[in-house]
Amino acid sequence: MGAIGGDEMAQWDNADGGEVANGAAGKLEKILVSVRLRPLSDKEVARGDPSEWECISDTTVIARSAFPDRPTAPTAYSFDRVFRSDCDTKEVYEQGAKEVALSVVSGINSSIFAYGQTSSGKTYTMTGITECTVSDIYDYIGRHEERAFVLKFSAIEIYNEVVRDLLSSENTSLRLWDDAEKGTYVENLKEVILRDWNHLKELISVCEAQRRTGETYLNENSSRSHQILKLTIESSAREFLGKDKSTTLAASVNFVDLAGSERASQALSAGARLKEGCHINRSLLTLGTVIRKLSKVRNGHIPYRDSKLTRILQPSLGGNARTAIICTMSPARSYMEQSRNTLLFASCAKEVVTNAQVNVVMSDKALVKHLQRELARLESELRCPATYSSLESLVREKDNHIRKMEKEIKELKAQRDLAQSRLQDLLQVVGDNHVSKQELYLRCAPAM
Numbered sequence: 001m002g003a004i005g006g007d008e009m010a011q012w013d014n015a016d017g018g019e020v021a022n023g024a025a026g027k028l029e030k031i032l033v034s035v036r037l038r039p040l041s042d043k044e045v046a047r048g049d050p051s052e053w054e055c056i057s058d059t060t061v062i063a064r065s066a067f068p069d070r071p072t073a074p075t076a077y078s079f080d081r082v083f084r085s086d087c088d089t090k091e092v093y094e095q096g097a098k099e100v101a102l103s104v105v106s107g108i109n110s111s112i113f114a115y116g117q118t119s120s121g122k123t124y125t126m127t128g129i130t131e132c133t134v135s136d137i138y139d140y141i142g143r144h145e146e147r148a149f150v151l152k153f154s155a156i157e158i159y160n161e162v163v164r165d166l167l168s169s170e171n172t173s174l175r176l177w178d179d180a181e182k183g184t185y186v187e188n189l190k191e192v193i194l195r196d197w198n199h200l201k202e203l204i205s206v207c208e209a210q211r212r213t214g215e216t217y218l219n220e221n222s223s224r225s226h227q228i229l230k231l232t233i234e235s236s237a238r239e240f241l242g243k244d245k246s247t248t249l250a251a252s253v254n255f256v257d258l259a260g261s262e263r264a265s266q267a268l269s270a271g272a273r274l275k276e277g278c279h280i281n282r283s284l285l286t287l288g289t290v291i292r293k294l295s296k297v298r299n300g301h302i303p304y305r306d307s308k309l310t311r312i313l314q315p316s317l318g319g320n321a322r323t324a325i326i327c328t329m330s331p332a333r334s335y336m337e338q339s340r341n342t343l344l345f346a347s348c349a350k351e352v353v354t355n356a357q358v359n360v361v362m363s364d365k366a367l368v369k370h371l372q373r374e375l376a377r378l379e380s381e382l383r384c385p386a387t388y389s390s391l392e393s394l395v396r397e398k399d400n401h402i403r404k405m406e407k408e409i410k411e412l413k414a415q416r417d418l419a420q421s422r423l424q425d426l427l428q429v430v431g432d433n434h435v436s437k438q439e440l441y442l443r444c445a446p447a448m
C-alpha cells in the first residue's frame with residue numbers, strides 16, 4: 001500500500017465526482033453516530049408497555065420521564081442524527097451510513113455497525129443498509145466504465161468467542177493472526193470473487209442461513225452471534241491497465257451486525273441461550289470499554305486484544321477506516337435502562353476519532369518492473385569493475401581526508417597546550433612582579 005500515484009490520481013474522484021481523494025496523509029474524523037427508534041412491537045403493545053422515548057428533533061432524543069433508579073440522570077441525548085420509529089431504512093441509510101459506506105469505492109475502508117439491546121432492530125436495520133449500499137456500489141460501477149472493478153466477498157460470525165466462516169459448510173473454528181502489514185486477519189477465510197449483484201445476494205442468503213439464531217423470550221429470531229460481512233473493492237483505471245503506471249485502489253466495507261446485549265432475567269434464558277448471552281455480553285462489554293477508552297485518550301492502552309470482536313474490528317475503531325454506528329432502541333418503558341446504556345455507548349462512540357487513508361496498491365506488473373529495475377542495477381554494480389574502482393577511490397579519498405583532519409586536530413591541540421602553559425607562566429609573573437599591562441600583552445601574544 002502507498003500514496004496514490006500522480007497520473008492515476010488525476011483520473012480518480014470521489015463517489016459523486018467532487019473532491020479529489022486525500023492521498024496517504026489520512027483524514028481524522030469522528031465516528032458518525034445515529035440512533036434509530038423502532039416502533040413498539042406487538043408484544044410490547046399487548047402488555048401495555050408505553051412508548052417512553054421521543055425524537056424532539058433530527059438530532060435529539062429524550063426520555064419522557066426520569067429513570068426509575070436514577071432520577072438525576074440526563075433524559076436528553078444528542079447525536080449526528082436520530083430517527084423516529086416511522087423512518088424507513090432507506091432514510092436511515094441515506095443520512096446515517098451512505099457517505100461513509102460509499103467511501104469504499106474511493107479506496108477508503110469503511111464500517112457500518114448496528115449496536116443495541118436484543119430485539120431492538122439491528123438485523124432489520126443492517127439488512128436494509130447492506131442492500132442499499134450494494135445497490136449504490138453497483139450503480140457507481142455502472143457509471144464509471146473508465147475503471148475496471150473486482151469485488152470480493154467474505155463473511156464471518158463470532159459465536160461464543162469462536163470465529164466461523166459463514167461461506168463454508170465446515171463448522172471449523174478459524175484462528176486469528178497478526179500481520180505487520182495486514183493487521184489482524186482470519187486464517188483460511190474464504191473470499192469469493194463476485195460475478196454480479198445476484199451472486200452477492202445468493203451469498204448473503206447463505207450467510208443468513210448459516211448464522212446462529214435462536215428463539216428467546218425477547219426475540220423469536222434472535223442473532224446469537226456477531227456477524228461481519230466484508231465487501232472488498234479493487235479498481236484500476238482501464239487506461240493504465242497492464243502499464244507501468246497502473247495502480248489499484250483497494251478498500252473494504254464491513255457490515256457489522258452485533259449480537260444484542262440482554263438481561264438474563266428479561267430474556268428468561270437458561271442453558272445454551274444463557275451461555276450465549278454471557279459470551280455476547282462479555283464481548284460487548286469489551287467493545288464498550290474500547291470505545292470508552294478511545295473516546296478519552298488515544299495513546300493509552302486500548303484493550304483490543306481482550307475479545308475477538310475488538311481484535312478484528314480494531315481498524316474500524318480508531319484506525320484506518322471511516323465508521324458509522326447506528327444504535328437501535330426499543331421505545332418501550334420496560335427497557336428504559338438498557339436503552340439508556342445504548343445511548344451512553346453512543347455518546348462515547350461519537351467522541352472516537354478515526355484516521356482513514358486512501359489505500360493504493362501497486363499492480364503486480366508495476367511491482368515486477370520496479371523489482372526488475374532494482375535487480376538490474378545491483379547486478380550491474382556487481383559486474384562492472386569501473387563502479388567498484390570508483391567506489392574504492394571514493395573510500396580512499398575519504399580516508400585521506402580523515403587522516404588530514406586528524407593531523408590538524410593534533411597540531412591544534414599542541415598549540416592549545418603551549419598557550420595554556422604560557423598563560424600559567426604569565427599569571428605567575430603578574431602575581432609576583434605586578435607586570436604592566438603592556439608587558440602582559442606582549443608576553444601573551446602567540447609566537448609568529
Ligand SMILES: Nc1ncnc2c1ncn2[C@@H]1O[C@H](COP(=O)(O)OP(=O)(O)OP(=O)(O)O)[C@@H](O)[C@H]1O
Nearest residue numbers: 038039118119120121122123124219222223259260
Ligand atoms: N424499524 C423497524 N420497523 C419495523 N419493525 C422492526 C424495526 N426494527 C425491528 N423490527 C422488528 O423487530 C423484531 C426484532 O428485530 P431484529 O431481529 O432486527 O432485532 P435485533 O436487534 O437484531 O435482535 P437480536 O439482537 O436479538 O438479534 C423483528 O421482528 C423486526 O422485524
